[in-house]
Amino acid sequence: MSAIRRVQQWATFGRMWYLYDAKWQNPFDSADKIKEYISGTHKPIYHPLNDCGDHVVVINSRHIALPGMEWERRVYFHHTGYPGGASWTLAWELHRKDPTLVVRKAVYSKLDKNLLRRGKMARLHIFADDEVPNSILENLSGQIRQLRAVPKRLDHYTDEEIKSFPRIFDWPKDYVIPN
Amino acid sequence: MCLLWNLPKMSSRTWSLFWGSRFVKTPLQNGIGRYVQQLQRITLKFCKTHGGSQGMRDYIEKELIHFAKENPGVVVYVKPRRHRSPCLKAEYLNGGEEYISMHRLPADDIVRWMAYLRGRSGYPTDRIRKDQHTDHPSIQGPWTPWLHRDPQTNVAQYPNEDLSCVEVMGRSATEELREMFKKQKLVSSYKRSVES
Numbered sequence: 001m002s003a004i005r006r007v008q009q010w011a012t013f014g015r016m017w018y019l020y021d022a023k024w025q026n027p028f029d030s031a032d033k034i035k036e037y038i039s040g041t042h043k044p045i046y047h048p049l050n051d052c053g054d055h056v057v058v059i060n061s062r063h064i065a066l067p068g069m070e071w072e073r074r075v076y077f078h079h080t081g082y083p084g085g086a087s088w089t090l091a092w093e094l095h096r097k098d099p100t101l102v103v104r105k106a107v108y109s110k111l112d113k114n115l116l117r118r119g120k121m122a123r124l125h126i127f128a129d130d131e132v133p134n135s136i137l138e139n140l141s142g143q144i145r146q147l148r149a150v151p152k153r154l155d156h157y158t159d160e161e162i163k164s165f166p167r168i169f170d171w172p173k174d175y176v177i178p179n
Numbered sequence: 180m181c182l183l184w185n186l187p188k189m190s191s192r193t194w195s196l197f198w199g200s201r202f203v204k205t206p207l208q209n210g211i212g213r214y215v216q217q218l219q220r221i222t223l224k225f226c227k228t229h230g231g232s233q234g235m236r237d238y239i240e241k242e243l244i245h246f247a248k249e250n251p252g253v254v255v256y257v258k259p260r261r262h263r264s265p266c267l268k269a270e271y272l273n274g275g276e277e278y279i280s281m282h283r284l285p286a287d288d289i290v291r292w293m294a295y296l297r298g299r300s301g302y303p304t305d306r307i308r309k310d311q312h313t314d315h316p317s318i319q320g321p322w323t324p325w326l327h328r329d330p331q332t333n334v335a336q337y338p339n340e341d342l343s344c345v346e347v348m349g350r351s352a353t354e355e356l357r358e359m360f361k362k363q364k365l366v367s368s369y370k371r372s373v374e375s
Contacts, residue, residue: 008323021343059338145343145344
């Protein structure tokens with residue numbers, strides 16, 4: 001194999017590292033997207049026998065947004081294997097114990113159930129906040145777009161922006177705004 | 180072939196362990212530019228009296244002459260033998276051989292089996308992994324992850340807000356309203372300046 005062909009091979013099968021910001025994102029919808037990257041189905045060279053998955057670094061997993069009543073209603077089951085070893089943990093409890101676990105379990109359950117699943121999960125790196133070790137940061141070569149726009153709270157706007165926002169009407173001067 | 184009917188059901192993985200799998204290939208690029216007949220010799224064995232050879236006898240009477248005329252490169256032997264069931268034995272250019280029992284088969288089926296043996300390469304049958312093959316995979320060069328990518332992503336600092344946020348499709352109602360409000364203010368200020 002010539003040098004050019006060898007480099008071509010590296011280029012085609014090189015593993016990319018992608019960043020995903022989970023802030024205000026639905027982890028179950030995000031898992032669908034992350035799944036494509038860590039199993040390599042987003043590439044035109046994909047083949048089931050072809051190990052071409054990329055790495056995905058998920059940040060801000062502490063700030064995910066679950067839809068509807070999922071924080072209270074979603075239950076994670078675990079059994080130790082001993083009699084009476086069953087336990088049921090609510091999503092908010094699990095999130096308090098380990099803020100990366102909801103995302104990890106969402107991706108794990110979306111992947112195909114076969115022997116490749118653990119290997120694909122090894123390519124997923126989840127961080128609770130936006131602090132990522134430098135050894136991982138320097139590998140990054142792309143970012144996956146978020147699924148939804150992150151909403152901006154009123155106290156995140158500056159006073160000038162709030163003042164310059166058009167008002168439909170002015171309150172009367174003697175009107176008392178009830179708090 | 181007869182062996183396979185007795186085999187238990189197995190996954191394609193187990194099947195491949197025993198029977199192998201390969202990619203599409205042709206011996207010495209046969210058929211590209213010229214075609215070399217791979218079937219060299221075919222022997223039709225049958226019995227002159229037994230009912231099991233009836234189809235084979237019909238075939239030899241009516242069809243075999245056409246086969247021999249159409250394939251002058253193939254040596255055809257006809258071998259009667261007493262009280263044995265009929266069969267086809269094909270021998271190929273690469274030394275491969277194939278034997279197929281023709282017991283109680285009608286002449287129509289034998290026509291098809293002859294065509295099958297004539298088209299074979301002589302290599303053993305394997306499961307074919309892919310339906311296509313090319314020696315020149317791509318003129319443009321193989322795909323790489325950097326193909327058709329925005330060069331900005333190579334120099335960007337991660338995490339990057341612009342590359343992460345959702346791509347906005349069109350304007351929201353709030354933005355529309357603010358735009359209208361701005362225009363209205365411009366018009367009213369212009370009117371005020373004209374009046375004064």
